[in-house]
Amino acid sequence: MTFAASTRPQVRPHDVLVIGAGGAGLRAAIEARTAGADVGLVCKSLLGKAHTVMAEGGVAAALGHVAAADSWQVHFRDTMLGGKFLNNPRMAQIHATEAPERVRELESWGAVFDRTADGRILQRPFGGHSHARLAHVGDRTGLEIIRTLQDRAVGLGIQVYMECTITKLVSGPDGVTGAVGYWRTSGLPIVFPATSIVLATGGIGRAYEITSNSWEYSGDGQALAYEAGADLIDMEFVQFHPTGMVWPPGVRGLLVTEAVRGEGGILRNRDGERFMWKYLPEDRRAEYAATDEEAARWVTALSEGRETDARRPPELSTRDNVARAIYTEVKEGRGTPHGGVFLDISYLPPETVRRKLPSMYEQFKELADVDITAGPMEVGPTTHYVMGGIRVDAETGQTTVPGLFAAGEVAGGMHGANRLGGNSLSDLLVFGARTGGAAAAHATGATSKPYLDPVAVQTAVAELAAPLERQDGEDPYAIQRDLQDTMQRLVGIFRIEADLDEAIMRLAELRRRWTTVRATGGRAYNPGWNLVFELDHLLTISEAIARSARQRTESRGAHSRLDHPATDETRWNGVNGVIFRGRDGAMSVGTTPLPAMTDELRGLLASVDH
């Protein structure tokens, strides 16, 4: 008897189905439930194990507790500057204005942030932020946020489906009507009829070999939305975080938080040179310290919790710039023995390092046998975040498909060509809340129950069984290895057209191999079988990244083309790349103009040299 024929899926209807239980999903679920909707919340792993829990450095919000001069206007401007003006300006405005409210709300729900001497939420500096802006809990901010949101969601009686993977969305003529997936524990299928669906599945890091992301980041939400007919935007903009661990090999890519640089960490090459001085962009040089002495004064003032006229150290340049600098130092032969550069915070008192960066201290001690209070770390770039994602309406998180919403890292638009550190946690709180509210309103306004096409459901269930029923076929792990190698080598930090063409060709071949993929073993807790569906999504989003990267014939933010090294302001200013499914079913790539900016916002950017 086949898997499909023997197995009647469980059916669990909800007004609003939230797929993903990280910060964005939890915040959306809370808002939708508070608005009176019946909410189901699905996640691939155990509740609390999403990426949000791994966030270390902090959440960006212009509270003005450390720097009184901070305001939403400055935060907006920093975000647009960091994003090289490709951000959806309305999203950047909403984000900057609402982030403080969302952080205070978290505090009122029980989150305990680090404190200033007078008892307010403490804020730390981060790259690209004009002021100390990141509310934090040591270097374990995500844990506190997830704990707080989770308590709230459970308290509201939201139905949670853990260890449950969604593999398909089902649509009717009026938009999405439900989702199909399976329990990882048993392999049995489950169907969720829903009037509104919120995608909050996070990023795509597992498309690359070296990444700070866990197994959960396989681009599921982006691919599910694309297959349901939604547009993706800005997929060429993948953030390579400058500092991941490079040694030992088993932990290569694991994140070394930007908080290390935020607290004064200095980058040096093999020769002891503080190389970031060389890489500061000329038009931004005035924002940074001019000498080691000025940078040191800035760090001292920071550690004493007082304001200073010293400018920030060069290590606090934006992530794209620092990642390129490190890559170049290593490529030109000035790297460390393990292929990275040195990051040193050991000149600060050991107790300060242990208090400010407890996770980093333990991470290096446990995994690399390095005491960061006594010597430098070795670090190098790691795939970290995707700025691109599902195209959404700034106010509601509605995608281009009715009833389908998206929030958090899975959504595009907010960060443009490069995300500033700390702006993701605030993004998911702000847009999680808005999207949850809009999804609830959409469900409440519906005049009929969602109709799930039984043929579509049956097909989705049969697709689950197929890899287990094949007698022969490709090994999913071999496809994964080749995919990650392709993306790492050909669609990495520096790109050229010939490599991108080769990547697109290789991805097509990998897609062909995937159609005959075979999983061995049973249905319960079978990682090889689970990987088959993740590969489906990874292949789709990898193609989207490669095609978008090929289309953008300039260098901007996180996208660096060696064959087009300059920013092309004539051709590419104000233009987002778009990926959509063409009439023939094939992936198409195009462009769309950025949403218009109001006079008020234009005024805020008037003094900025584009």
Ligand SMILES: Cc1cc2nc3c(=O)[nH]c(=O)nc-3n(C[C@H](O)[C@H](O)[C@H](O)COP(=O)(O)OP(=O)(O)OC[C@H]3O[C@@H](n4cnc5c(N)ncnc54)[C@H](O)[C@@H]3O)c2cc1C
């Ligand atoms: C190590 C690390 C440190 C970071 N530090 C910071 C920081 O200090 N500040 C900052 O602003 N940002 C930071 N970031 C980035 C930030 O943490 C993430 O961008 C953010 O947490 C994403 O939240 P999310 O809710 O969109 O997704 P996630 O928190 O990743 O949640 C995704 C959810 O979707 C579920 N899911 C995925 N696919 C499926 C599927 N098919 N079916 C069912 N469920 C599915 C997962 O199980 C999970 O529950 C960091 C990231 C990392 C990796």
